[in-house]
Amino acid sequence: MSYIPHTEAERQQMLSAIGVTTIEDLFDAVPASHRFPDLNLPEPLSEMEIAAEMQALAEANEHAGDFVLFRGAGAYHHFIPSVVNHMLMRGEFYTAYTPYQPEVSQGTLQAVFEYQSMMCALTGMDAANASHYDGATSLAEAVTVALDATRGKRNKIILSHAINPQYRAVLRTYHQGRDLKIVGDNGHADIPDLIDMLDDNTAMLAVSYPNFFGQIDDLKQLADKVHEVGALLVMVVNPMALSLFKSPGALGADIVVGEGQPLGVPLSFGGPYLGFFAVKEKYVRKIPGRIIGETTDSTGKRAFVMTLRPREQDIRREKASSNICTNQGLMALAAAIYLSLMGKNGLRQVGELNYHKAHYAAREIDELNGFSVDFSKPFFNEFMVKCPMPVQQINDRLINEGIIGGYDLEKDYKHLKNTMLLCVTEMNIRDEIDALVDVLREVK
Amino acid sequence: MDAPQTIEKTNALEPLIYEISTPGRIGVNLPKCDVPESDLPTELMRDDLKLPEVSEMQVVRHFVRLSQLNHAIDTGFYPLGSCTMKYNPKINEDMARLPGFALLHPLTDTAGTQGALALMYDLQTWLAEIAGFAGVSLVPAAGAQGEFAGILMIRKYHLDRGDAQRTKILVPNSAHGTNPATVTMAGMEVIELPSDSDGNVDLDALKTVCTGELANQIAGMMITVPSTLGLFESHILEVVEAVHEAGGLMYMDGANMNALMGVVKPGELGFDVMHYNLHKTFSTPHGGGGPGCGAVGVAERLMDYRPGPVVEIIEPDDDAPLYGLVEPPKTIGKLKAFWGNFGMHIRAYAYIRAYGASGLKxxxxxxxxxxxxxxxxxxxxxxxxxxxxxxxxxxxxxxxxxxxxxxxxxxxxxxxxxxxxxxxxxxxxxxxxxxxxxxxxxxxxxxxxxxxxxxxxxxxxxxxxxxxxxxxxxxxxxxxxxxxxxxxxxxxxxxxxxxxx
Structure with missing residues (x-):
């Protein structure tokens, strides 16, 4: 087997150095009754055969290479410059471990430091960590910070129903062992209704920006109201929308979390993605997960290192605030490279392309008989379309035309019948949008 | 912004990307807008985006030079205990980047995801076979999340049986720090166990706890096999039996599965739940600190508690069964958005496919x-x-x-x-x-x-x-x-x- 390099002669030399006769002798401590079971697995394949088999599996999928995609709802198809993948393919990056040994890990450490910086710039916050598993787990970990920041004396968590339903589900999974009151998301409470729920038992209030329906809510008064009762404002954001819209920092957020996938990470059927986590300065020492800081080496040279380590599980063990260990290092690197390439002006351009194309599509669809677009709030690149029939029926029509239509909101929100969440990004050229509109026009 | 000339810059290995920034420069070439433009909501917009402004080649040189500051498996020997820094086959990287996988939206209708689901289904089946479990969930994103899933499953199992007082988890003092941290996260309590002079769990201490007044509060035990000392626990069957007799469930930290393939199946030793580190045993790269995958395998009695979704055959057919994403009936819930780190599933699939049973042994x-x-x-x-x-x-x-x-x-x-x-x-x-x-x-x-x-x-x-x-x-x-x-x-x-x- 090509990944195991030993020759028979070497095996014998090694066994004799150890002082045993066969490799099997090395397993005497394993209970004999259970030693060396059969493994019922398919026969091994050559590299050529693996590639052929997996290519067939890949091509059995309806993917954005073959289909025109208008679906987002938490995962977004954006342009990824070639440079991103070329850099990620460097073995020096992707075959390295977590940078526990800083002298031989400055590449990863500096890249993640730059990632943290760019996430601070995007979110308007003071510090960001080296990443979490995804946007959903970042939100779940934000709860822990809020409980800690309110000294464990409060247990009420207010969630907007317009946060990604999957994120809210993950938050509940994470905290099922805790005595929490999670409120706000079982109906369709809007921002003013959430404000009414604030009290002196509230540890945090979380909203989504843009919300799951693509809309930008009016958040001007929110931070003041949340802070009046001593709670934390957590914002779940789509980082791509921050190319255009006011930063969460400017809106008074204490913790900003979200899914970094739009920043240079492919769809990949839902993972691996990138959970980002950024805070105001006063919460820096409560951040869960790894964080990179600047320092100097013994000769005075600038260098980077994992810092605030005493918060982490390998040192604090059962007293750690989180068990997080592995993060999404390579995805954070992807985001750092992506944001470097885009820069200040490129990201703004991408944001505008998303905005203009989504609004063009929205206007065109709104004019169709039987369809109406929700223009009640400003939106970025996703919007709600009320359809004349169940969304699934429309999507079944669209797929025959090579188009993957919007997300069926009724799956998560029973009151949103026949409501499609459509996403239009810079990847959708005008011809594709027009084709979508043409098919919808014929839907009856 | 101006490129700041800091003192450190002259004394740095590689300037920060912000330090080579020049106003007006850009590293991408984007298409023109091909639709009529709409009014931007000026009152909602920002003007403070502090991102670097650099050319494409500057970006390439910067990140190539940074990469050269790393030690990696591809550059040299990496004998980092408990991390299994084995070679990461290149074919796996190519497979993960096939457009049919990389460009697949997670919310694509089931009919359009059959290739991906078939891959996940096979991987679940193979992992279950390798470790002797009834079933697997591929959802957990890392070993620590797999542990969390395992402890939540054990917790819910006891709650469903009316055993709400079972809140204590036994953890040997040789355990990885994630073990006790996980227990706390799940709202449970750690009882630390000493090790004996051979590096095994102190069996007398274990039996004392398992037959003492705390016995009916024991929810389970977390143990690493081989231990974090690299040793096979020579009386592992007695450990499992003692905890089971006290009514607890056995969690195995599978970080060290590289020592067990084809040697012993943890499920057959009596373990109820275990996480696999696909980024250790099954060669998915560590990525400089993730992403990983901490899939969990479970015995029959925990099947219904697995974190969802799992892949099942929803319409049997000998030639082309229909696969679907299914939530186990008593699931502990979702651990992350979507279905797990699929990119890691692809690589682990390719790895197992290359080796087969004899190769893994x-x-x-x-x-x-x-x-x-x-x-x-x-x-x-x-x-x-x-x-x-x-x-x-x-x-x-x-x-x-x-x-x-x-x-x-x-x-x-x-x-x-x-x-x-x-x-x-x-x-x-x-x-x-x-x-x-x-x-x-x-x-x-x-x-x-x-x-x-x-x-x-x-x-x-x-x-x-x-x-x-x-x-x-x-x-x-x-x-x-x-x-x-x-x-x-x-x-x-x-x-x-x-x-x-």
């Missing part, structure tokens, strides 16, 4: 052979606290009885001068000055011999020229860092960003 045999060879060759130079046959890794002490003031850290740093990544040090906590060495099966005998020679050289240096070790590393991009300063001054982002607040 060979992986373990050679991982254990390599570890024992290095152990045997170093046992007269370094003190081995547990001088017996080891699994895929072994622990030795990074100190010498006849030299004062040489620590595991000094030996670790000196190894870097020889182009070798240090072993895991100061873990497990129960060994003084621990060096945990895991060569993995993909290393040649020549590499191992070179490492053995370097370790012997360093031992000699420790005696003859100890300052060489104290001041090491000497030839790395940077020398030892001032970690206290990092924690004190707390500079966590580049200056231009900080100034904007």
């Amino acid at each position: 060979d992986v373990t045999r050679h991982a254990v052979l390599n570890a024992n060879y290095v152990r045997a060759m170093l046992k007269d130079t370094y003190h081995l606290p547990y001088p017996r046959i080891c699994g895929h890794e072994f622990v030795m002490e990074g100190r010498f009885s006849d030299v004062e003031d040489i620590h595991a850290l000094d030996i670790s740093k000196r190894l870097m001068d020889y182009g070798i990544h240090p072993p895991t040090n100061y873990f497990p906590l129960i060994v003084k000055e621990a060096l945990l060495i895991e060569p993995t099966e993909t290393e040649t005998k020549q590499t191992l011999d070179e490492f053995i020679n370097v370790m012997k050289t360093i031992a000699r240096e420790a005696h003859e020229t100890p300052d060489l070790l104290h001041e090491a590393p000497h030839v790395t991009p940077v020398r030892r860092l001032d970690e206290v300063k990092a924690a004190k001054q707390l500079v966590l982002c580049c200056a231009p960003v900080m100034k904007s607040h």
Whole structure:
């Protein structure tokens, strides 16, 4: 087997150095009754055969290479410059471990430091960590910070129903062992209704920006109201929308979390993605997960290192605030490279392309008989379309035309019948949008 | 913004991306807008986006130069105990980047995801077979999340049976830090167990707890097999039996599965739940700190509690069954958005496909052979606290009885001068000055011999020229860092960003 390099002669030399006769002798401590079971697995394949088999599996999928995609709802198809993948393919990056040994890990450490910086710039916050598993787990970990920041004396968590339903589900999974009151998301409470729920038992209030329906809510008064009762404002954001819209920092957020996938990470059927986590300065020492800081080496040279380590599980063990260990290092690197390439002006351009194309599509669809677009709030690149029939029926029509239509909101929100969440990004050229509109026009 | 010329810049390995920024520069070429433009909502918009402005080539040189500052499996030996730094096959990377996988939206209708679901279904089946479990969930994103899933399953199992008082989890003192941290996260309590002089769980202490007044509060036990010392727990069946008799469930930390494939199936030893580290045993790359995958395998009684969704056949058909994503009936819930780190599932699939049953057994045999060879060759130079046959890794002490003031850290740093990544040090906590060495099966005998020679050289240096070790590393991009300063001054982002607040 090509990944195991030993020759028979070497095996014998090694066994004799150890002082045993066969490799099997090395397993005497394993209970004999259970030693060396059969493994019922398919026969091994050559590299050529693996590639052929997996290519067939890949091509059995309806993917954005073959289909025109208008679906987002938490995962977004954006342009990824070639440079991103070329850099990620460097073995020096992707075959390295977590940078526990800083002298031989400055590449990863500096890249993640730059990632943290760019996430601070995007979110308007003071510090960001080296990443979490995804946007959903970042939100779940934000709860822990809020409980800690309110000294464990409060247990009420207010969630907007317009946060990604999957994120809210993950938050509940994470905290099922805790005595929490999670409120706000079982109906369709809007921002003013959430404000009414604030009290002196509230540890945090979380909203989504843009919300799951693509809309930008009016958040001007929110931070003041949340802070009046001593709670934390957590914002779940789509980082791509921050190319255009006011930063969460400017809106008074204490913790900003979200899914970094739009920043240079492919769809990949839902993972691996990138959970980002950024805070105001006063919460820096409560951040869960790894964080990179600047320092100097013994000769005075600038260098980077994992810092605030005493918060982490390998040192604090059962007293750690989180068990997080592995993060999404390579995805954070992807985001750092992506944001470097885009820069200040490129990201703004991408944001505008998303905005203009989504609004063009929205206007065109709104004019169709039987369809109406929700223009009640400003939106970025996703919007709600009320359809004349169940969304699934429309999507079944669209797929025959090579188009993957919007997300069926009724799956998560029973009151949103026949409501499609459509996403239009810079990847959708005008011809594709027009084709979508043409098919919808014929839907009856 | 202006490119700030800081003092550090002249004294840096590589400037920060912000330090090479020039206003007006851009690193991408984007299409023109091909639709009529709409009015932007000016009152909602920002004008403070502090991102760097650099050209494409500047970006390439910057990140290539950064990459060159890393030690990686692709550049050299990486005997980092408990991390299984084996070769990451290149074909796996290509497979993960096939458009049919990389460009697949997670919310695509089931009919359009059959290739991906078939892959996940097979991987679930194979992982269950390898470890002897009834079923698997691929959802957990990392080992720590797999542990969390396991403990939540154990918790919910007891709650459903009306055993709400079972809130305590037994954890050996040799355990990885994630184990106790996980227990706390799940709202449960740790009972720490001592180890005996052979490095096993102290069986008497365990039996005392399992038959004592706390017995009916025991929810379960977390144990690593082979232990974090690299040793097969010789009375593992008695451990499992003691906990089961007390009514607890057994969690196995599968971080060390590289020592077990084709050797023993944890499910057959009586374990109820275990996480696999696809980024260790099954060769998915560590990525400089993730992403990983901590899939969990469970015995029959926990099948319904698995984190969802799992892939099942929803319409049987001999030729083309229909696969679907299904939530187990009593699931502990969702652990992350969507269905797990699919990119890692692809790589692990390719890996298992390349080896098959006989190959995976060979992986373990050679991982254990390599570890024992290095152990045997170093046992007269370094003190081995547990001088017996080891699994895929072994622990030795990074100190010498006849030299004062040489620590595991000094030996670790000196190894870097020889182009070798240090072993895991100061873990497990129960060994003084621990060096945990895991060569993995993909290393040649020549590499191992070179490492053995370097370790012997360093031992000699420790005696003859100890300052060489104290001041090491000497030839790395940077020398030892001032970690206290990092924690004190707390500079966590580049200056231009900080100034904007």
